[in-house]
Amino acid sequence: MLKPFYCLFLFVLPVVVLLLLFQSAGGEGMQCIRLSRADIERRLSTKTPYRSVANYDETPPQYAGCHPTRIWSIIRHGTRNPSESVILQAQNRLAEIKNLILEQTKPNLSSEDLKKLRKWSWEHLNAKEDEKLLVAEGEDELTELAERMQNRFPSLLPDIYNPEWYYFKYTATQRTLMSAQSFATGLFGRHRIHTVQYPPPMHKDPVLRFYKRCDRWKTDVDKNPETLVNARLFLAEPPIQSAVEQLRSSTGLPDLQPEDVQLMYTVCAFETAWHRQRDGTRHADSVWCSFFDLAALDALEFFEDLEYYWNDGYGYELTHRIACPAMADMFAAIGSSVKLENEEMQLPGRANATFYFTHSGTLLKLLAHLGLARDEEPLTHKHFASERRWRTSQIDAFATNLAFLRYDCEEMEPQVVVLHQERVVRLPKCPQDQDLCPLAMLRRIYADSVENCDFEELCRLSE
Numbered sequence: 185m186l187k188p189f190y191c192l193f194l195f196v197l198p199v200v201v202l203l204l205l206f207q208s209a210g211g212e213g214m215q216c217i218r219l220s221r222a223d224i225e226r227r228l229s230t231k232t233p234y235r236s237v238a239n240y241d242e243t244p245p246q247y248a249g250c251h252p253t254r255i256w257s258i259i260r261h262g263t264r265n266p267s268e269s270v271i272l273q274a275q276n277r278l279a280e281i282k283n284l285i286l287e288q289t290k291p292n293l294s295s296e297d298l299k300k301l302r303k304w305s306w307e308h309l310n311a312k313e314d315e316k317l318l319v320a321e322g323e324d325e326l327t328e329l330a331e332r333m334q335n336r337f338p339s340l341l342p343d344i345y346n347p348e349w350y351y352f353k354y355t356a357t358q359r360t361l362m363s364a365q366s367f368a369t370g371l372f373g374r375h376r377i378h379t380v381q382y383p384p385p386m387h388k389d390p391v392l393r394f395y396k397r398c399d400r401w402k403t404d405v406d407k408n409p410e411t412l413v414n415a416r417l418f419l420a421e422p423p424i425q426s427a428v429e430q431l432r433s434s435t436g437l438p439d440l441q442p443e444d445v446q447l448m449y450t451v452c453a454f455e456t457a458w459h460r461q462r463d464g465t466r467h468a469d470s471v472w473c474s475f476f477d478l479a480a481l482d483a484l485e486f487f488e489d490l491e492y493y494w495n496d497g498y499g500y501e502l503t504h505r506i507a508c509p510a511m512a513d514m515f516a517a518i519g520s521s522v523k524l525e526n527e528e529m530q531l532p533g534r535a536n537a538t539f540y541f542t543h544s545g546t547l548l549k550l551l552a553h554l555g556l557a558r559d560e561e562p563l564t565h566k567h568f569a570s571e572r573r574w575r576t577s578q579i580d581a582f583a584t585n586l587a588f589l590r591y592d593c594e595e596m597e598p599q600v601v602v603l604h605q606e607r608v609v610r611l612p613k614c615p616q617d618q619d620l621c622p623l624a625m626l627r628r629i630y631a632d633s634v635e636n637c638d639f640e641e642l643c644r645l646s647e
Contacts, residue, residue: 219478221456221461222236230581232457256538259542260584264582285437317362326363350539354541355542356385393545394510395546401502401643412490413494415487418487428440503549508637519623551579555611579605601619
């Protein structure tokens with residue numbers, strides 16, 4: 185007699201479970217597809233959190249008969265607050281969009297996201313006072329980066345500060361100062377960082393922010409309307425138009441404009457970067473990310489790649505040529521010793537470990553100067569479907585870093601190992617079958633950067 189009821193139970197149970205799942209996903213309207221945190225974090229252009237590109241393998245690189253003796257590293261600041269203009273747009277236009285979504289009878293959101301949207305606000309940010317300040321996640325990024333580097337190179341990066349061994353420098357901004365201090369915390373511990381010495385910071389540092397001193401670059405590239413022509417043309421291409429349509433559908437707002445979609449993407453990026461996922465919970469996820477699908481994120485990421493390619497990368501030769509002062513400084517730092525009659529003599533004035541804390545524009549120009557992340561053809565609005573190396577989400581996340589390590593060897597001339605995002609990279613024209621590149625060879629490859637770097641002439645405005 186129980187058998188019919190048992191069969192009925194087996195039939196009804198899945199239906200009940202589905203109904204419960206539907207209700208838990210959102211009784212007031214449901215968004216069925218939710219992207220994973222990893223899918224989002226890998227597509228946020230220069231607002232990508234460093235955790236998505238970091239190398240967590242702390243195994244020291246081993247090269248027989250060689251040991252590291254010097255390091256020169258240049259590091260972008262960690263995760264920060266947005267600019268004043270983005271904060272104001274979020275407080276005004278995005279707040280309007282929020283209200284328009286909530287006014288709908290059945291918003292296309294899960295109940296969890298609906299609660300988040302109701303609570304969402306950036307009124308806690310003061311647009312003038314809080315803009316671009318390093319946040320807690322940014323401090324953690326730099327502290328953890330220093331700890332991993334020290335674990336890889338313990339003899340080169342001792343945990344006791346000595347100004348003759350270490351040289352730190354940052355630009356005249358709070359975000360690079362705090363990044364430097366956070367990095368020092370990772371090396372020496374919080375109770376020792378008060379002993380660390382820094383030279384006076386400069387707004388237009390000739391090594392850390394060389395482009396700020398280049399009037400020709402400012403005129404011909406940075407303020408040139410033609411620089412962003414490919415990004416503007418991409419706005420008319422199907423991928424970005426599809427992204428806008430997808431956001432109109434997911435928000436239920438048919439009048440949403442491309443600039444609204446870009447604002448939502450930017451806020452999604454910052455809120456994702458600010459809060460890493462802990463203990464498998466999703467409570468810290470940005471509600472604005474939940475409106476995007478992968479195709480829309482890919483299109484918006486490509487739009488930003490185009491902007492940075494032409495403004496800070498390979499778009500104009502002048503842009504990456506003016507990174508030559510940084511290259512000259514690197515060679516002066518890692519090459520500052522000579523051998524005389526089998527005896528090494530240290531030249532005065534340079535520490536063994538040089539760490540610079542700077543900005544996105546510096547790192548991208550230097551990467552292009554080195555020939556890294558270079559595509560065979562210039563990146564244009566027609567290359568969205570192409571495989572590309574220039575992906576700012578990978579090459580210029582928050583806390584992006586580049587390091588040159590000198591290795592002294594028993595049976596070879598000094599060698600250099602280059603790291604980008606804590607991973608060994610092989611520079612063009614260096615040996616491609618090994619990590620080590622002879623220092624003398626590296627000097628020859630970039631001789632023009634050192635010997636013919638007439639920065640003043642490069643940056644002189646034409647009459």
